[in-house]
Amino acid sequence: MVTTITLNPLLDKTLYIDSLQRGSIHRASKSEIAAGGKGNNVACQLTWFGISTTATGFIGGETGAILARILSEEKIAHDFVQTKSPTREGITYREADGTATSFFDPPPEISPDEANRLVERCRQFIARSPQPKADELIARWIVCAGSSPSPSSDDVFSRIIVSANHLGVCSVLDSYGRAFLSALETVPTLVKVNRKEFEEAFGVTLNDDLDFQKGLQMLLDRGIQYTVITNGAHAAYAAIKEHFWKILPPEIHAVNPVGSGDAMTAGILYGFLQGWKFERCLAWGAAAGAANAQEWAVAKASMEEVQRLSERVLVKRLKKM
Numbered sequence: 632m633v634t635t636i637t638l639n640p641l642l643d644k645t646l647y648i649d650s651l652q653r654g655s656i657h658r659a660s661k662s663e664i665a666a667g668g669k670g671n672n673v674a675c676q677l678t679w680f681g682i683s684t685t686a687t688g689f690i691g692g693e694t695g696a697i698l699a700r701i702l703s704e705e706k707i708a709h710d711f712v713q714t715k716s717p718t719r720e721g722i723t724y725r726e727a728d729g730t731a732t733s734f735f736d737p738p739p740e741i742s743p744d745e746a747n748r749l750v751e752r753c754r755q756f757i758a759r760s761p762q763p764k765a766d767e768l769i770a771r772w773i774v775c776a777g778s779s780p781s782p783s784s785d786d787v788f789s790r791i792i793v794s795a796n797h798l799g800v801c802s803v804l805d806s807y808g809r810a811f812l813s814a815l816e817t818v819p820t821l822v823k824v825n826r827k828e829f830e831e832a833f834g835v836t837l838n839d840d841l842d843f844q845k846g847l848q849m850l851l852d853r854g855i856q857y858t859v860i861t862n863g864a865h866a867a868y869a870a871i872k873e874h875f876w877k878i879l880p881p882e883i884h885a886v887n888p889v890g891s892g893d894a895m896t897a898g899i900l901y902g903f904l905q906g907w908k909f910e911r912c913l914a915w916g917a918a919a920g921a922a923n924a925q926e927w928a929v930a931k932a933s934m935e936e937v938q939r940l941s942e943r944v945l946v947k948r949l950k951k952m
């Protein structure tokens with residue numbers, strides 16, 4: 632059972648055009664609409680893996696209602712807190728040669744009361760999630776993913792993680808900015824960020840294996856159990872206490888890497904829920920990220936493709952620093 636929390640979802644429209652020309656009218660040959668936002672992506676990919684998932688977070692206005700309808704159509708259970716401000720919309724122009732140009736609305740304003748309601752809703756989810764059997768200690772997860780849209784929502788992830796820790800529910804943190812820094816203090820179970828997010832949060836530069844190991848050690852030193860730093864098509868790195876891995880993704884033809892980090896989170900969680908060792912979860916996660924990048928659709932990688940690509944992921948143990 633997994634609950635994903637998206638503070639800043641996106642109603643994500645794509646228009647297919649020939650080529651983008653500033654100052655001209657473009658008539659699209661096709662348009663698509665998707666329920667975006669990092670936690671929603673994780674929920675979508677987990678659903679494709681057959682894992683029972685509920686998506687929560689903030690939605691508002693007509694855009695929020697459409698987003699919720701899309702999730703329902705995709706058989707993704709959801710239970711969002713309604714906000715006065717509407718959910719933001721994004722528009723991507725996809726040119727015939729594959730170039731994509733995106734525009735996003737400004738983030739919505741969240742009131743302190745709306746933030747409190749989401750924290751309370753999540754506490755109910757956490758309290759309701761079934762007690763794991765003795766041999767499945769990590770069967771209940773919450774996923775805190777993406778940015779915070781407004782100052783009142785900056786501490787929502789940290790407050791939820793405190794409650795999860797209290798009740799023995801595991802948490803994933805994949806965020807950036809103020810929400811990331813405050814949630815990091817509350818010691819989530821797994822932190823997964825990309826290289827840029829890590830470098831910005833800690834004011835460091837990661838270039839070689841040793842830099843990444845030192846970065847992971849900074850997270851381990853804060854008491855975080857599972858740590859992952861990704862870097863797109865380049866090697867990702869992961870660590871648990873005393874063990875470091877370098878993960879070499881398979882070579883693929885990338886079409887759209889947006890959401891690869893979210894697909895990877897879903898892949899790692901899928902592995903945990905199967906009772907796999909972390910090393911094997913990482914291979915499945917990297918394969919899910921690569922499978923996502925191969926397609927235009929976000930976080931809809933098939934089990935068969937992830938299985939196939941997982942056989943081409945190399946997870947190498949690194950020597951202790």
Ligand SMILES: Nc1ncnc2c1ncn2[C@@H]1O[C@H](COP(=O)(O)OP(=O)(O)OP(=O)(O)O)[C@@H](O)[C@H]1O
Binds near residue numbers: 861880890924
């Ligand atoms: N072009 C690619 N080729 C192979 N694997 C890829 C590619 N892009 C991503 N991946 C896989 O997906 C993982 C996560 O990708 P990435 O580092 O881009 O995440 P991210 O920046 O968090 O993405 P997002 O936040 O949009 O979900 C990588 O570690 C890698 O295993």
Ligand SMILES: [Mg+2]
Binds near residue numbers: 805825892893
């Ligand atoms: Mg990411």
